[in-house]
Amino acid sequence: MTSRWKEWSERGIPIPLLGLAAMLLAVATVVGMLSYRNWDMSSRNDDLSGSLADYRRKEADCTAAIAAATDFLLAANNFDYRKPEEWTQKMAALTAGPIHDYFADTTVAQDNTQLIKAGKLHKSSTVADAACAAQTDKSIRVVAQLNESTENFQTTDAVKTTSAVWAELSHDSGTWKTVDSGRGDQALRGDLAATQAPGPTQANQPR
Numbered sequence: 725m726t727s728r729w730k731e732w733s734e735r736g737i738p739i740p741l742l743g744l745a746a747m748l749l750a751v752a753t754v755v756g757m758l759s760y761r762n763w764d765m766s767s768r769n770d771d772l773s774g775s776l777a778d779y780r781r782k783e784a785d786c787t788a789a790i791a792a793a794t795d796f797l798l799a800a801n802n803f804d805y806r807k808p809e810e811w812t813q814k815m816a817a818l819t820a821g822p823i824h825d826y827f828a829d830t831t832v833a834q835d836n837t838q839l840i841k842a843g844k845l846h847k848s849s850t851v852a853d854a855a856c857a858a859q860t861d862k863s864i865r866v867v868a869q870l871n872e873s874t875e876n877f878q879t880t881d882a883v884k885t886t887s888a889v890w891a892e893l894s895h896d897s898g899t900w901k902t903v904d905s906g907r908g909d910q911a912l913r914g915d916l917a918a919t920q921a922p923g924p925t926q927a928n929q930p931r
Contacts, residue, residue, distance in 0.1 A: 782859060785859065785861075785864065785895075785900075786856040786859060786864065788899075788900050789856060789859075789864040789866055789893045789900045790854050790855070790856065790866055791900075792818070792893055792899065792900040792901060792902065793854060793866035793868065793891040793893055793900075793902065794851045794854055794866075794868070795818055796818045796819070796891055796901075796902040796905065797849070797851055797854075797868055797870060797889060797891060797905070798849065798850075798851060799811070799814035799815060799818055800815060800905070801847060801849035801870060801872060802847060802848055802849055803840060803845060803846070803847055804846050805840050805841050805843070805844045805845050805846055808836070808837040808838075808840035808841050809833065809837050811836065811840065812827050812832065812833040812836045812837065813833075815827040816828040816833075818901060818902055819901055819902045819903065820894055820896040820901035820902070820903050821894070821903045822903075823902065823903060823904065824901075843876045843877060844875075844876055844877040845874075845875075845876050846874070846875045846876070847872065847873065847874045847875070848872075848873050849870050849871060849872045849873070850870075850871045851868050851869070851870060851871075852868075852869040852870070852871050852886070853868060853869045854866055854867065854868035854869075855867060855868075857890070861895075862894060862895050863892065863893065863894055863895075864892075864893050864900065865890055865891070865892050865893075866890065866891050866893065867888065867889070867890045868888075868889050868890070868891070869886060869887070869888060869889075870886065870887045870888075870889050871884070871885075871886050872884065872885045872886070872887060887907055888907065889905065889906070889907050890905060890906060890907075891904070891905040892904040892905065
């Protein structure tokens, strides 16, 4: 029985070229598979690098927002009737938007000073814990636990409480600043809008 290789040779088909073609096909197949694998791994690495960079950015934003919210909550909940003007100045410096405009107003500052002095208000607070509750690229809500000690002309013995509070922060000129805050479902921004009537400012307890 005549072999196929001999038949091809008798017909003038060069056997070495067939072998070379088969080898080149095998090499091309292997190279193609390796190229696809390298592309797939490179694509996955790019995706992983992008996800990691995004995670680190969000983590850094959260850390910065917590620090800014803590500064605000401490400023808002620490005041002394012997130095009343400092409170409004700090509130204006640590806020942005309508709240900043409110506390930066000269009349509001004078009214708050009179209110704190008349009530002999003295409050000291510490932030026990804080965390990011909701986060986007431009806005972060920080929730915190506040330990408070409050005195006034009616209660000479300090009243101590623990409160759950929150602060809404926005990225403003490269820094995070508070644009709203409250306790529970209360909001400082809504309270400010309700205190625009003429006369001394009767804002609720600072948050």
